[in-house]
Amino acid sequence: MKVSARNLIPGKVKKVTIGMVNAEVVIEAAPGVEIVSVITKESVERMGIKEGSEVKAMVKATSVMVVTD
Amino acid sequence: MKVSARNLIPGKVKKVTIGMVNAEVVIEAAPGVEIVSVITKESVERMGIKEGSEVKAMVKATSVMVVTD
Amino acid sequence: MKVSARNLIPGKVKKVTIGMVNAEVVIEAAPGVEIVSVITKESVERMGIKEGSEVKAMVKATSVMVVTD
Amino acid sequence: MKVSARNLIPGKVKKVTIGMVNAEVVIEAAPGVEIVSVITKESVERMGIKEGSEVKAMVKATSVMVVTD
Amino acid sequence: MKVSARNLIPGKVKKVTIGMVNAEVVIEAAPGVEIVSVITKESVERMGIKEGSEVKAMVKATSVMVVTD
């Protein structure tokens, strides 16, 4: 399977917070580098995402902004 | 300045491709880890983004998907 | 700090509704002009956003659609 | 027609820049308050958007971030 | 009313799950083809969206990714 999304960052799930519709998934990409994702609760359950899961964070290039000092 | 966006990943700009409206900015976050951003050409010019610029990639948590094998 | 996002609209927070993962922030940009944002509960707490806070609503240009009659 | 998007800001088109795929539309919402939108060139043509057009900028609440000083 | 968003897919609401801030709306676009939307609870209430409602799912072209095998 190939995806047009340009950003795929591997990491390990550190924390999952489940709400009624959405869930917040905190992924540790490198020591001290966390990526936070909000996806539906349903996807967390369907994919079996939990602390320790090996996952990739995926982001479409148009969703990435650039910041400078 | 504080921003609600949960993801801020520092890196160095590796390549900038300018179109008529948008521009693609490739950021090297770590050796071999690239983050690609599409922002307006105007922002690239206003911020003076070019190869070698120290920047941060910023992503709202709702724009992050999760992928597993 | 400079941000590639093209839209920054100042206003005052009128109402905050907190959920388990997300929060809804209603910002009054001008009398009768409200801007509604959904961000994570965590960002609301970290930034201390509450009724009366002076904030800016920030939107990437690609997230803005255009409507005509 | 009713739309779930929570943000609808009226204004007048000030400038349109056409690329090969996308177009940038600058909308003046109030004196000195500009909103920038990137939509497809095709939508600009289909809707007849040009300088002086009365339009509304529309944004989904999840696309709005919050910034504080 | 004309909208720049390029994708408008008609369907019938099959299920609505309400959270504290957001709601998940499952739309049946064709037999076996479901489209899932997360919008604010407030929009669901304001628009009177419920099981059986005739609606359209609307998506901006930049939010659509492409996947191949």
Add this chain to the structure above:
Amino acid sequence: MKVSARNLIPGKVKKVTIGMVNAEVVIEAAPGVEIVSVITKESVERMGIKEGSEVKAMVKATSVMVVTD
């Protein structure tokens, strides 16, 4: 590979328009039902997307709005 994105709609590529940064991909999901995607030119080239390609359109649930009459 499993993806958290809730919407995956199969179709056949009908038209590809290439710009300098982005490309527009029109996908026919069913007779008369088109889905339009804007992705980077680079992804179109890397994935070999062209007229006639069998693809899936993928959309995160938070990017889907709901419209009623």
